[in-house]
Amino acid sequence: MAGLRTIYLLLAKDLLTELRNRETFTVMLFFAVVVLFLFHFSLHPEGGDTKLVAPGLLWLAVMFTGVLGLGRSFQAERENDCLEQLLLLPGDRGNVYLGKLAGNTVFMLAVELLIIPLFGLFFALDLWGPLLPLLAVALLGTVGFAAIGTLFSALTANLRAREVLFPLLLFPLVVPVMIATVTATSTVLNGGTLAEAGSWLKLLGAFDTIFLVVAYLGFELLVEQ
Amino acid sequence: MTNLAFILAAYSITLGALAAYGMLVWSRLRLAEHQIAMMAPPQEGGYGQR
Amino acid sequence: MIGRVLANGLGVIALLAVLAGLYLAFFYAPPDALMGDVQRIMYIHVPTAWVAFFAFFVVFVASLLYLGKRWPEADRLASASAEIGVLFTALTLIAGSIWGKPTWGTWWTWDARLTTTALLLVIYVGYLMLRSFVDESERRARLAALVGIVGFIDVPLIYVSVLWFRTLHQPPSLGTGGSKMHEAMLFTLLFNVGAYTLVYLFLLVKRVRLESLRAISEMLAVEKVRHD
Numbered sequence: 001m002a003g004l005r006t007i008y009l010l011l012a013k014d015l016l017t018e019l020r021n022r023e024t025f026t027v028m029l030f031f032a033v034v035v036l037f038l039f040h041f042s043l044h045p046e047g048g049d050t051k052l053v054a055p056g057l058l059w060l061a062v063m064f065t066g067v068l069g070l071g072r073s074f075q076a077e078r079e080n081d082c083l084e085q086l087l088l089l090p091g092d093r094g095n096v097y098l099g100k101l102a103g104n105t106v107f108m109l110a111v112e113l114l115i116i117p118l119f120g121l122f123f124a125l126d127l128w129g130p131l132l133p134l135l136a137v138a139l140l141g142t143v144g145f146a147a148i149g150t151l152f153s154a155l156t157a158n159l160r161a162r163e164v165l166f167p168l169l170l171f172p173l174v175v176p177v178m179i180a181t182v183t184a185t186s187t188v189l190n191g192g193t194l195a196e197a198g199s200w201l202k203l204l205g206a207f208d209t210i211f212l213v214v215a216y217l218g219f220e221l222l223v224e225q
Numbered sequence: 226m227t228n229l230a231f232i233l234a235a236y237s238i239t240l241g242a243l244a245a246y247g248m249l250v251w252s253r254l255r256l257a258e259h260q261i262a263m264m265a266p267p268q269e270g271g272y273g274q275r
Numbered sequence: 276m277i278g279r280v281l282a283n284g285l286g287v288i289a290l291l292a293v294l295a296g297l298y299l300a301f302f303y304a305p306p307d308a309l310m311g312d313v314q315r316i317m318y319i320h321v322p323t324a325w326v327a328f329f330a331f332f333v334v335f336v337a338s339l340l341y342l343g344k345r346w347p348e349a350d351r352l353a354s355a356s357a358e359i360g361v362l363f364t365a366l367t368l369i370a371g372s373i374w375g376k377p378t379w380g381t382w383w384t385w386d387a388r389l390t391t392t393a394l395l396l397v398i399y400v401g402y403l404m405l406r407s408f409v410d411e412s413e414r415r416a417r418l419a420a421l422v423g424i425v426g427f428i429d430v431p432l433i434y435v436s437v438l439w440f441r442t443l444h445q446p447p448s449l450g451t452g453g454s455k456m457h458e459a460m461l462f463t464l465l466f467n468v469g470a471y472t473l474v475y476l477f478l479l480v481k482r483v484r485l486e487s488l489r490a491i492s493e494m495l496a497v498e499k500v501r502h503d
Contacts, residue, residue, distance in 0.1 A: 148425070155418055159408050169405065169422060172397045173429045176436035183440060203439065207432060214428055218421050221342050228313045228377050235316045235370040239323060240293075243474060246362055250481050257488035264495040 003095045010086070010099025015106065017076065024072055025107060032065040032115045040122055054123045055185035059178060061115065063145065066108050067167045070149040073104050074157040087223055097150060097219035104146045104153075112138050125189060133188040133197060140201060141181030144208040145174050151215040155222055177211070180204040282484070286477045292470035296463070304463040313377050318463055320370040322471035323363045324392065330360030330475060331399060331427055338423035341416055347490065348483075350416035353423055355482035357402050359475060364396040387438040394433050398426040412490075 018025055039057045043050050077086065086096050116138070120127040127134060149170055156166045184200040300318035307314035337353035340346060371389060372382050383389070402422045409415035456464070 151421075151425070155421060156405075159405075161408055165401075165405060165408060169398075169401045172394045172401065172433075173425065175394060176429070176432040179436040179440050183443065200439075203436070207436070210428070210432065214425055218425055222417070222421055228311065231313055231373050231377050232316055235373040236297075236319055238373075239319050239366045239370055242362065242366055243478075246359075247478060247481070250478065250485055254481060254485050254488065257485060257492055260492050261488060261495060264492070264499060 003092060006095040007099040007102060010096065011102040011106070014073075014100070014103035018107070024069055025110065028065045028069045028107065028111045029114060031068055032061050032111055033118065035061040035064055036115070036119060036122055050123055051125065054119070054125060055189060056182050057123075058116070058119045058185065059141065059182050061119075062108070062112055062142075063171075063174070063178065065111060065115075066142075066145055066149060067170065069107050069111070070104055070146065070153045070170075071156075071163065071166050073100055073150065073153050078157055093220050093223050094216050096223075097154075097216055100154070101146055101150045101215075104150050105142055108142045108146060109139065112142065127189075130188045130191075134185065137181060137184045137188060137197070137201065137204075140204045140208055141177060141184075144177035144181075144204065144211050147208065147211040147215045148173050148177075151218050151222070154219060176207050177204065180207060282477070282480045285473065285480065289470065289473035289477045292466075292473050296467040296470040299463040299466055304460050305457060307460075310378055313374065316370060316374040318467045319471075320367060320374055321464060322468045323370065324367040325468050326471050326475045327360055327363040327367050327392070327395065328430075329472065330356045330363060330479075331395065331423075331430070333479075334360065334399070334402075334423045335427035338420035338427075341420045342424075347412070347416070348487075350412075350420070351483050351486035351490070352479075353416075353419065354406060355479055355486055357399050357423070359478050359482060361396065361399050361403060363475065364392060364399065367392055368396065385437075385441070387434055387441055390437045391430060391434040395430055398422075398429070402426060 036057075039061065043053070076082070087093055116127065116134070119125070152166060152170050152173075156162045156169065159165055180200050180203050184197045184204060187197040187200065296318065300315050304315065304318065306312045333356040334353045337349045337356065340349040341353065368389070371392075375384065376382050402419060405422055406415055406419050409418060
């Protein structure tokens with residue numbers, strides 16, 4: 001299928017570019033680390049309350065980092081006028097969206113895989129027990145965030161004040177995903193089973209589906225001329 | 226009854242803001258109409274102009 | 276000409292409806308059994324809340340129309356309705372806060388409806404800011420339409436997620452109660468909802484006209500430069 005091939009090629013291109021110069025990923029990773037440090041310092045160091053707010057802090061750190069990475073996701077294309085070329089590819093423009101979404105999701109997940117253990121270390125949490133459910137939550141949450149994020153990254157790509165407009169537009173819209181992700185993480189980390197977190201995961205899945213469909217259609221409408 | 230203050234505050238702020246907005250739009254409309262009249266020969270005005 | 280007469284007529288009717296609504300709110304409707312007279316704030320707070328959400332529904336529909344038909348009028352409608360919607364949303368939050376203080380003892384609470392309304396405000400302020408950052412009218416209309424559509428779809432999602440979150444962390448104690456409303460109160464409420472909807476429609480008509488005139492003004496200015 002030409003569509004899948006487009007998606008795969010885009011994903012491969014973004015991953016290879018990143019592997020070659022590792023700009024975005026490194027910045028995202030260290031930004032997330034710094035944010036986690038700041039969160040630690042902004043709270044009472046030994047307070048037992050930190051365990052209560054920890055899931056929220058983790059996902060805040062991920063979201064701030066994600067905005068960094070997502071904001072840049074169409075910059076490379078913009079610099080070389082590649083976006084127009086991409087859109088000339090045969091088939092659905094939506095495949096360009098899916099390709100970009102795949103790349104963004106992979107980048108964010110890569111950062112999360114490194115940040116989550118660090119987070120467990122900083123906040124003295126046991127992450128081994130609930131590891132699989134935690135990863136499931138991370139995957140669903142990231143996809144939801146990246147789904148809307150990729151659309152809005154394309155939307156704000158050529159605007160002045162993009163760096164401020166993009167988070168301003170994105171953050172209110174991802175509130176549903178954020179609430180569901182944080183609550184599911186909290187359930188899972190407090191010894192809840194996947195079943196208990198299940199209703200939140202189902203809600204998160206529903207949000208992801210809606211976001212994906214809306215963003216996919218939205219992207220096609222965005223680049224229509 | 227101090228609750229009266231709350232009631233009056235809620236109503237006056239809401240109605241006041243709506244009235245202020247209405248007047249703002251109205252004054253800008255007059256300005257725009259004036260600007261157009263200065264630039265173009267007077268035509269049958271009103272709505273429906275493209 | 277007739278358009279302007281109709282619009283101003285609408286304004287007069289709206290004003291009369293508001294005045295009648297005020298009379299009903301203060302003299303016809305009985306005071307609440309629990310809250311007393313403070314509850315009368317409901318007769319302006321709920322109507323503005325209804326109008327705020329309705330205004331954004333109009334933004335949603337106008338945005339869809341623009342993306343479908345590319346009518347500039349649809350974009351002007353969306354822009355005007357968003358601006359008025361932001362106003363009504365802000366007023367809803369203010370009146371709600373003022374009502375909350377004597378009723379619940381606090382100026383603010385994170386219940387699902389208030390939170391959703393506050394986020395609605397942020398989303399549409401973002402919409403207006405986006406519009407102010409794009410100069411080319413076609414591009415501005417297209418980008419804004421997307422935000423208008425995605426934003427509107429997101430609102431029920433926000434509401435559901437906050438509601439679930441709240442039932443988890445706090446059992447519902449601040450609901451307005453399931454008790455049936457007194458007939459006179461219901462009538463007063465509905466009448467005021469109608470009155471403020473008329474106010475919205477009047478403001479909308481005038482605001483859209485302002486956008487149209489600005490567009491004409493721009494066109495004339497361009498023509499003038501070309502002829503000189």
